[in-house]
Amino acid sequence: MKRILITGALGQIGSELTDELRSMYGNDSVVVSDIRESKDKAKQNGPFEIINTTDAKRINEVVCKYDVGQIYHLASILSANAEKNPQFAWNVNMNSLYNILEIAREKKCSIFTPSSIAAFGPNSPSENTPQDTIQRPTSIYGVTKVAGELLCDYYFQKFGVDVRGVRYPGLVSWKTLPGGGTTDYAVDIYYKAIEKNKYTCFLNEKTSLDMMYMPDAIKASILVMQADPAKLIHRNAFNVTAMSFTPPVLADSIRKYIPEFTMDYDVDPERQGIADSWPDSLDDSAAREQWNWKPDFTLDMMTQDMLANLKKKLQKGE
Numbered sequence: 469m470k471r472i473l474i475t476g477a478l479g480q481i482g483s484e485l486t487d488e489l490r491s492m493y494g495n496d497s498v499v500v501s502d503i504r505e506s507k508d509k510a511k512q513n514g515p516f517e518i519i520n521t522t523d524a525k526r527i528n529e530v531v532c533k534y535d536v537g538q539i540y541h542l543a544s545i546l547s548a549n550a551e552k553n554p555q556f557a558w559n560v561n562m563n564s565l566y567n568i569l570e571i572a573r574e575k576k577c578s579i580f581t582p583s584s585i586a587a588f589g590p591n592s593p594s595e596n597t598p599q600d601t602i603q604r605p606t607s608i609y610g611v612t613k614v615a616g617e618l619l620c621d622y623y624f625q626k627f628g629v630d631v632r633g634v635r636y637p638g639l640v641s642w643k644t645l646p647g648g649g650t651t652d653y654a655v656d657i658y659y660k661a662i663e664k665n666k667y668t669c670f671l672n673e674k675t676s677l678d679m680m681y682m683p684d685a686i687k688a689s690i691l692v693m694q695a696d697p698a699k700l701i702h703r704n705a706f707n708v709t710a711m712s713f714t715p716p717v718l719a720d721s722i723r724k725y726i727p728e729f730t731m732d733y734d735v736d737p738e739r740q741g742i743a744d745s746w747p748d749s750l751d752d753s754a755a756r757e758q759w760n761w762k763p764d765f766t767l768d769m770m771t772q773d774m775l776a777n778l779k780k781k782l783q784k785g786e
């Protein structure tokens with residue numbers, strides 16, 4: 469079997485995708501890469517390579533060395549960090565994707581690359597946002613996501629590259645911290661609920677956003693790559709969601725397990741502006757119809773699991 473390469477694999481998604489793919493295909497079959505070394509080398513249980521994905525030659529070396537047939541391309545700069553340095557974000561997000569697509573074209577690799585709810589903008593319908601609709605995002609991150617979706621479609625239509633993806637909503641997880649996005653509050657809140665019984669939220673109480681627990685995000689990423697290509701009307705950037713909530717609704721869910729938990733607000737205008745430009749709730753019926761997408765976790769199931777796992781992790785001092 470040809471190997472799978474993951475770029476940006478030490479991040480919030482990659483760290484959990486690595487475990488799942490290695491358990492499915494074996495440790496040696498999944499090559500993990502990132503621009504930085506893992507802090508915990510002891511945890512590495514398979515091949516690891518340093519790859520800066522803006523360096524096409526380096527990607528090519530690793531693809532040849534391990535006979536890679538599939539790439540999960542996760543290296544990216546997320547929304548809040550991207551807004552601090554838009555030129556840098558464009559370079560990393562766009563040139564990396566271009567390099568990956570070119571290598572896939574030459575070496576006949578299949579590609580998974582994620583888009584985001586950030587690919588929509590203030591004039592997209594905000595409720596039940598359709599799969600195909602107006603996409604005029606106002607953040608640089610969103611601009612790179614729409615440009616990336618179009619580039620992926622082009623590589624499929626022009627060169628037959630098997631490139632697929634989903635528009636992830638905000639992702640909630642306990643194993644690895646998020647990497648500088650607008651939806652990070654929905655992770656941070658659980659840490660502060662356990663550590664201090666109190667959280668100060670940087671988005672206002674009316675901000676409704678789509679969210680998903682990490683096990684469902686990993687499931688979606690693998691399912692879309694396993695889907696029968698004959699059934700795919702879309703290929704890239706399927707809307708997927710599991711729940712949509714505002715900060716007070718999330719706080720209410722936490723209060724079911726930590727009754728003394730309280731929350732106040734100190735709104736960050738930059739991240740609030742980004743969040744306000746994104747949908748309130750997505751329509752993911754195309755993914756449900758074309759590759760049987762269905763999430764497993766509801767909000768309260770996620771809260772229960774997050775709190776149980778985070779408590780153990782924090783007790784161990786990890």
Ligand code: NAD
Nearest residue numbers: 476478479480481503520521542543544584636638639647
């Ligand atoms: P993350 O920030 O947690 O991880 C990204 C990883 O990429 C980091 O480990 C970082 O070191 C690495 N990286 C950065 N620049 C690099 C470069 N030039 N070369 C190689 N590696 C580099 O991000 P994530 O949350 O795991 O996101 C992965 C993908 O999913 C991204 O495309 C992101 O836009 C998308 N996404 C994430 C979310 C979410 O809520 N986490 C939601 C929607 C879409």
Ligand code: SER
Nearest residue numbers: 546547584649650651
């Ligand atoms: N969670 C991501 C972010 O906030 C959405 O793409 O940037």
